[in-house]
Amino acid sequence: MSERQPQRTADGSLTLMSERYGETYASLHGALAQSRTVFLQGSGSHVHPAPRVLEIGFGLGLNFRTTLHNASGRGAALTCHAYEAFPISAALLTELAAGETHPLWLEMLDTWDAGVRAGHLELERGSHRLRLDFADATLAPLPPNWASAVYLDGFSPGKNPEVWTPEFLARLAHSLSPGGVLATYSAAGAVRRGLAAAGLQVEKRRGLVGKREFLVARKE
Numbered sequence: 001m002s003e004r005q006p007q008r009t010a011d012g013s014l015t016l017m018s019e020r021y022g023e024t025y026a027s028l029h030g031a032l033a034q035s036r037t038v039f040l041q042g043s044g045s046h047v048h049p050a051p052r053v054l055e056i057g058f059g060l061g062l063n064f065r066t067t068l069h070n071a072s073g074r075g076a077a078l079t080c081h082a083y084e085a086f087p088i089s090a091a092l093l094t095e096l097a098a099g100e101t102h103p104l105w106l107e108m109l110d111t112w113d114a115g116v117r118a119g120h121l122e123l124e125r126g127s128h129r130l131r132l133d134f135a136d137a138t139l140a141p142l143p144p145n146w147a148s149a150v151y152l153d154g155f156s157p158g159k160n161p162e163v164w165t166p167e168f169l170a171r172l173a174h175s176l177s178p179g180g181v182l183a184t185y186s187a188a189g190a191v192r193r194g195l196a197a198a199g200l201q202v203e204k205r206r207g208l209v210g211k212r213e214f215l216v217a218r219k220e
């Protein structure tokens, strides 16, 4: 399957096969369902008055769009700070998010190439903000005590191990504000133990997506 060929998932939303990692960017059981269940609702961002989201792996921007639409729909402010080490093209993003008309997304597409060249992108529309760093998140200085939600959405621990190490999980925990929640689709034992070792209260939840379990981890 070519990296250029979007794939339709079970709920009708699109995803992509990454040739670099040999995995799809989201669950084939439903990319949008996974985004809503695991990341938006799992982290509590859907009810937070002004979510501040730190995302590891901006990828196709699906989690960002899901969270942006939720915040826009209920009049909540949103700040999203995302990292992406291997950005795909603006043309492919456009194809994958066909029909997306949110002005912040369209502005992101317009400035994508310049942002990739500069290494970052910073956009603001009303009370909605996006900061995107085109960099390896494991080498970046993450903001301490900042995020109401961390979306840990790298490829699987087997394929993309550097974003699942105990050291990096501890850094992500440090970037959560008190009461903040890290959400991730992986329920692997090593991830659970790493999050607990970082001092988070870890809870396994059953997802709608393929009945797979996922993790939410709260900072007290």
Ligand SMILES: C[S@@+](CC[C@H](N)C(=O)[O-])C[C@H]1O[C@@H](n2cnc3c(N)ncnc32)[C@H](O)[C@@H]1O
Residues within 6 Å of the ligand: 024, 025, 026, 056, 057, 058, 059, 060, 061, 062, 063, 064, 083, 084, 085, 086, 087, 135, 136, 137, 138, 153, 154, 155, 160, 162, 163
């Ligand atoms: C599963 S996909 C993310 C899907 C995305 N969250 C979305 O909503 O479309 C994983 C992403 O993490 C990125 N990635 C992997 N390792 C990374 C790293 N060390 N730093 C930043 N991004 C990384 C990959 O390039 C890929 O785009």
